[in-house]
Amino acid sequence: MKLIPLTDMRGxxxxxxxxxxxxxxxxGNLLLGKGHVIASDDMLEALLARGMFVDAEEAKAGRGEAVAAPPLTFVARWNALQSRLSNLLRTPDDKHFLSRVGECVSVIGTLGERNADQLIYSIVRHDHERYAAYGVHHALHVASLVALxxxxxxxxxxKFESAVGAALTMNLSIIELQGQLAARxxxxxxxxxxxxxxxxxMSATLLRAAGLTDPVWLEAxxxxxxxxxxTGYPGGIKEPSDISQALRWIDIFLAKHAGRADRTSVPAQQAARELFVASQGHPVGAMLIKEFGxxxxxxxxxxxxxxxxxVVRRGAAANTPSAVAITNKNGDALADFPRRDTALQQFSILSTVPxxxxxxxxxxxxxxA
Structure with missing residues (x-):
């Protein structure tokens, strides 16, 4: 088998x-099969940087098949990230585990910078009845809010990369158990x-076994x-790191917001308020209030x-977001989903709706759109 560098196929x-x-x-060992979809530009660049190869005969057969793909939507990238993490977080012994976690950290950072409102929307509107995957989704949601x-x-x-990486992997040893407990x-x-x-x-032990040496990440x-x-666990440390405390408070906030088999979810805005009170004004609690509005x-x-x-986008003021009407005043569904500026008196917000x-x-x- 004659191999040619993947970088030669960049076009x-x-x-x-x-x-x-x-x-x-x-x-010559196959890592990604023909037809595999690379979810994002970040993952593509990471793949190229790894020094991979292509079978020359396959490359010749595939010549001329390339078609320009439209840019991936946020939803496609978000779903691809969930799917990728579902496999990744269950295989910390994979030799590429850390580099692939790093790729996911990069994608999360990009989504947070470019699509913060849609990212928050995806967390708030997540279907929490998919209990078996709770551990994976929780890791992604915590990492996304840590990134914001x-x-x-x-x-x-x-520090950003260490924090987001720690958020993705802090529950590595109990990913399956989290799903079992959420379902039961x-x-x-x-x-x-x-x-x-x-x-x-145990999660830190798995990370060290995977080759992680970042002391900030491991400490978090x-x-x-x-x-x-x-008063915490497992070590009763009196002065834990700031990153670890950001993870802790965001973990608590999202656990409140996520329903389980034996309890209903708490609305995000209520969970944020409760966190702010419980944290006694901790900066992370205050930041969550500001970030969510x-x-x-x-x-x-x-x-x-x-x-x-x-609500689809945060507004200039915390109480005047941009929203999309989904039913008329009689409760009939709207087909065109008109946008409403809640800063205008006729579209001001009267209350939240369960x-x-x-x-x-x-x-x-x-x-x-």
């Missing part, structure tokens, strides 16, 4: 388009509780359940016009 690679040939390592807050706090890039509800068994108590240290994973003063994207609201709407009261299901891509 035929498009994120969002299927590969025209397999991608191989220097020994890290940018707001202007953390340097190295109730108290964990003694053996399950033992695994929960040990998971910060080990300390993300520690509490200032020494009073009416975060994904929140259902009743307008002065009588319409029910869903999720269970809204029967209309809307494709988010239409809302953000």
């Amino acid at each position: 035929q690679l498009r994120s969002g388009a299927p590969l025209l040939w397999g991608v191989r390592d220097a020994q 807050l890290a940018r707001r706090l202007q953390w340097p890039q190295a 509800g109730g108290r964990p068994t003694p053996s399950q509780q033992e695994a929960i108590t040990a998971h910060p240290a 994973v080990e300390q993300h359940h520690e509490v200032p003063g020494g 009073i009416f975060p994207p994904g929140c259902f609201v009743k307008l002065a016009s009588g319409e029910t709407a869903v 999720d269970r009261s809204v029967m209309v299901r809307v494709n988010s891509e239409k809302l953000f």
